[in-house]
Amino acid sequence: xxxxxxxxxxxxxxxxxxxxxxxxxxxxxxxxxxxxxxxxxxxxxxxxxxxxxxxxxxxxxxxxxxxxxxxxxxxxxxxxxxxxxxxxxxxxxxxxxxxxxxxxxxxxxxxxxxxxxxxxxxxxxxxxxxxxxxxxxxxxxxxxxxxxxxxxxxxxxxxxxxxxxxxxxxxxxxxxxxxxxxxxxxxxxxxxxxxxxxxxxxxxxxxxxxxxxxxxxxxxxxxxxxxxxxxxxxxxxxxxxxxxxxxxxxxxxxxxxxxxxxxxxxxxxxxxxxxxxxxxxxxxxxxxxxxxxxxxxxxxxxxxxxxxxxxxxxxxxxxxxxxxxxxxxxxxxxxxxxxxxxxxxxxxxxxxxxxxxxxxxxxxxxxxxxxxxxxxxxxxxxxxxxxxxxxxxxxxxxxxxxxxxxxxxxxxxx
Amino acid sequence: xxxxxxxxxxxxxxxxxxxxxxxxxxxxxxxxxxxxxxxxxxxxxxxxxxxxxxxxxxxxxxxxxxxxxxxxxxxxxxxxxxxxxxxxxxxxxxxxxxxxxxxxxxxxxxxxxxxxxxxxxxxxxxxxxxxxxxxxxxxxxxxxxxxxxxxxxxxxxxxxxxxxxxxxxxxxxxxxxxxxxxxxxxxxxxxxxxxxxxxxxxxxxxxxxxxxxxxxxxxxxxxxxxxxxxxxxxxxxxxxxxxxxxxxxxxxxxxxxxxxxxxxxxxxxxxxxxxxxxxxxxxxxxxxxxxxxxxxxxxxxxxxxxxxxxxxxxxxxxxxxxxxxxxxxxxxxxxxxxxxxxxxxxxxxxxxxxxxxxxxxxxxxxxxxxxxxxxxxxxxxxxxxxxxxxxxxxxxxxxxxxxxxxxxxxxxxx
Numbered sequence: 001x002x003x004x005x006x007x008x009x010x011x012x013x014x015x016x017x018x019x020x021x022x023x024x025x026x027x028x029x030x031x032x033x034x035x036x037x038x039x040x041x042x043x044x045x046x047x048x049x050x051x052x053x054x055x056x057x058x059x060x061x062x063x064x065x066x067x068x069x070x071x072x073x074x075x076x077x078x079x080x081x082x083x084x085x086x087x088x089x090x091x092x093x094x095x096x097x098x099x100x101x102x103x104x105x106x107x108x109x110x111x112x113x114x115x116x117x118x119x120x121x122x123x124x125x126x127x128x129x130x131x132x133x134x135x136x137x138x139x140x141x142x143x144x145x146x147x148x149x150x151x152x153x154x155x156x157x158x159x160x161x162x163x164x165x166x167x168x169x170x171x172x173x174x175x176x177x178x179x180x181x182x183x184x185x186x187x188x189x190x191x192x193x194x195x196x197x198x199x200x201x202x203x204x205x206x207x208x209x210x211x212x213x214x215x216x217x218x219x220x221x222x223x224x225x226x227x228x229x230x231x232x233x234x235x236x237x238x239x240x241x242x243x244x245x246x247x248x249x250x251x252x253x254x255x256x257x258x259x260x261x262x263x264x265x266x267x268x269x270x271x272x273x274x275x276x277x278x279x280x281x282x283x284x285x286x287x288x289x290x291x292x293x294x295x296x297x298x299x300x301x302x303x304x305x306x307x308x309x310x311x312x313x314x315x316x317x318x319x320x321x322x323x324x325x326x327x328x329x330x331x332x333x334x335x336x337x338x339x340x341x342x343x344x345x346x347x348x349x350x351x352x353x354x355x356x357x358x359x360x361x362x363x364x365x366x367x368x369x370x371x372x373x374x375x376x377x378x379x380x381x382x383x384x385x386x387x388x389x390x391x392x393x394x395x396x397x398x399x400x401x402x403x404x405x406x407x408x409x410x411x412x413x414x
Numbered sequence: 415x416x417x418x419x420x421x422x423x424x425x426x427x428x429x430x431x432x433x434x435x436x437x438x439x440x441x442x443x444x445x446x447x448x449x450x451x452x453x454x455x456x457x458x459x460x461x462x463x464x465x466x467x468x469x470x471x472x473x474x475x476x477x478x479x480x481x482x483x484x485x486x487x488x489x490x491x492x493x494x495x496x497x498x499x500x501x502x503x504x505x506x507x508x509x510x511x512x513x514x515x516x517x518x519x520x521x522x523x524x525x526x527x528x529x530x531x532x533x534x535x536x537x538x539x540x541x542x543x544x545x546x547x548x549x550x551x552x553x554x555x556x557x558x559x560x561x562x563x564x565x566x567x568x569x570x571x572x573x574x575x576x577x578x579x580x581x582x583x584x585x586x587x588x589x590x591x592x593x594x595x596x597x598x599x600x601x602x603x604x605x606x607x608x609x610x611x612x613x614x615x616x617x618x619x620x621x622x623x624x625x626x627x628x629x630x631x632x633x634x635x636x637x638x639x640x641x642x643x644x645x646x647x648x649x650x651x652x653x654x655x656x657x658x659x660x661x662x663x664x665x666x667x668x669x670x671x672x673x674x675x676x677x678x679x680x681x682x683x684x685x686x687x688x689x690x691x692x693x694x695x696x697x698x699x700x701x702x703x704x705x706x707x708x709x710x711x712x713x714x715x716x717x718x719x720x721x722x723x724x725x726x727x728x729x730x731x732x733x734x735x736x737x738x739x740x741x742x743x744x745x746x747x748x749x750x751x752x753x754x755x756x757x758x759x760x761x762x763x764x765x766x767x768x769x770x771x772x773x774x775x776x777x778x779x780x781x782x783x784x785x786x787x788x789x790x791x792x793x794x795x796x797x798x799x800x801x802x803x804x805x806x807x808x809x810x811x812x813x814x815x816x817x818x819x820x821x822x823x824x825x826x827x828x
Binding site: 242244 | 500502608609610611612615627629631640641642643644645646647648649650653655656658659660662663666669670673676677678679680681682683684685687688689690691692693694700701702704770771772773795796797798799
């Protein structure tokens with residue numbers, strides 16, 4: 001009988017080791033291509049090799065380890081997550097999935113049984129997209145959907161993605177050949193913290209993900225007229241912040257009326273040339289809308305655009321609306337998800353189906369492969385924050401469920 | 415008959431010369447103690463000397479020129495404004511009053527007539543308070559209310575006021591003796607742009623200031639809980655920006671209901687660790703409330719504090735409220751203001767009494783001297799902005815009114 005708590009403790013030890021590798025001395029920040037990133041990646045590759053796996057680093061900087069089936073014509077099942085982080089990150093978002101994946105594959109290696117299909121364990125190099133304001137650089141290469149136009153993107157210091165990749169020792173022209181051919185995919189599986197509070201509130205350690213929400217990101221600018229805060233009478237003002245404040249509340253109100261299938265957030269708001277004694281003349285803000293329902297996402301987007309325009313027209317304030325990113329909702333594979341839900345049940349836990357509001361590497365992968373995801377409860381749902389935490393018992397639960405899941409897949413193939 | 419347009423043109427030429435002396439190549443920024451400030455001050459001092467006045471620079475960096483009366487026991491009438499600017503400033507706010515003052519005194523010097531009282535023309539070194547987040551450094555020294563604790567204040571680069579003064583060549587211990595003794599004050603007069611839109615809207619070139627509004631500045635922090643914008647359901651959020659937005663609108667609404675005697679502004683608003691995909695966990699903002707009515711100022715302050723607390727309590731969001739600065743309303747001197755209003759009338763203009771919503775050096779001076787201020791119309795009321803502009807004809811009008819005002823004072827003395 002496996003001691004899952006012991007395995008979880010070993011996983012946590014590795015997570016802590018990785019968390020100590022950071023760009024800054026105090027918190028955890030390990031963004032794509034930095035020296036800290038390279039050191040963290042090296043550590044992960046070492047672990048994979050110690051487990052007896054063949055490893056390589058591909059052109060986008062993913063670490064890839066293969067456990068090869070003697071069945072030469074077999075397809076490949078990918079287990080993966082990412083090792084880059086946001087700024088001032090928590091230590092579980094990404095690394096937990098990679099280190100758990102290694103633990104799962106190690107058990108299969110140590111069992112000595114031949115696999116009916118290949119397994120590829122991948123540590124994606126860039127999921128958070130912090131450095132280049134991109135999404136899924138690592139998994140797009142694997143999925144064969146990497147767009148070479150991304151190579152010209154520049155980071156905050158003016159360095160292009162091409163330059164960063166070259167500094168990492170990559171051969172740019174290898175990028176296309178690093179994709180897994182669509183015919184080779186058997187499936188994709190990722191373990192990740194929930195990053196939300198539902199499991200925490202419902203006292204359940206894991207959840208099966210049914211979909212990854214579609215998302216629209218908008219940048220909005222409200223332009224009025226700056227003026228002296230002491231001398232422009234109230235009735236003569238065109239205060240851009242008041243317009244933006246009206247919009248923030250309207251967004252919240254709208255999302256609350258559709259709260260079962262929708263979240264909407266103004267996360268950034270900047271008063272241009274702000275001073276306490278100046279009436280704000282220009283305010284820019286972000287809007288992030290997500291839903292698993294493509295129709296609701298679209299109608300919400302249109303309704304909030306209408307609201308912004310009408311708030312502006314009533315003051316009057318000029319409104320500039322700029323859609324900067326959108327992804328469609330992605331459904332997890334019914335077949336894989338059914339097996340995963342059954343594994344949860346067999347492990348003795350309630351099956352809670354969840355929509356992921358956060359994006360994940362499964363989004364680009366879903367274009368070429370069936371995908372499944374297992375969410376693990378995290379403390380109060382806190383993520384992208386040093387307070388991010390996962391109980392050892394919950395990691396043990398996830399390992400138990402994932403063992404069962406993989407054993408079922410191995411048994412069923414084909 | 416004086417050609418006021420010609421005199422205004424000469425004034426404008428000097429204003430333009432001063433505006434070319436800036437810390438940066440593109441806009442106008444001349445904050446206290448910088449090399450640009452010292453160069454601008456040198457230019458002003460040269461002009462004063464060219465006009466035949468005795469000048470000196472005092473320990474806080476004010477340029478002071480005296481036109482001495484043969485009447486040795488006479489009091490001193492001060493004409494002044496400031497030569498420091500905000501960041502990315504307009505060219506009239508401050509310098510116009512100094513350069514016009516010089517023009518007014520020059521006429522008196524050139525008339526060859528002895529004065530019945532002394533005149534001191536002062537270019538204050540620091541009214542805007544940008545560098546040390548202070549108010550009225552220059553005029554506080556003149557008024558004898560400079561607090562030595564200010565000497566330890568640090569600028570953004572960690573340099574103390576003491577160090578800056580030493581770099582300017584000042585002897586710190588001279589600060590107290592640079593005050594004009596209370597018994598020596600005859601009065602104080604400043605010409606300044608309105609910095610508001612009332613004269614522009616009413617098509618009148620000048621106004622007599624009846625009071626300088628009292629002011630309270632508050633810093634408020636709303637603290638909720640940061641979270642992932644995709645994963646925290648709407649009903650489980652503690653969004654600090656939504657609370658702050660509610661406060662911004664409540665401030666506007668409250669001020670609109672008292673709009674004849676009150677302005678209130680949230681000029682700064684910062685989302686801490688903002689990201690488009692993070693629910694704001696902490697938002698700080700400023701509040702600036704001004705009124706000429708001390709009671710209304712106080713009741714407004716208390717009411718807005720109540721509002722902030724109740725907005726926080728309803729969400730729930732923690733609210734931290736911190737009063738950082740307050741000044742009481744200051745009344746202009748009835749005697750001087752009556753003479754000034756009569757001078758406006760005699761010059762052929764409608765007399766418009768205005769409350770100054772902006773603070774001015776008259777605030778500290780009012781503690782030791784009767785004060786009077788003349789406002790000049792500016793383009794659309796725009797100030798603290800490169801678009802700040804004043805018509806030549808309006809400067810001519812102000813010179814005409816001020817000539818009449820000074821002649822009346824001379825005639826009436828004692």
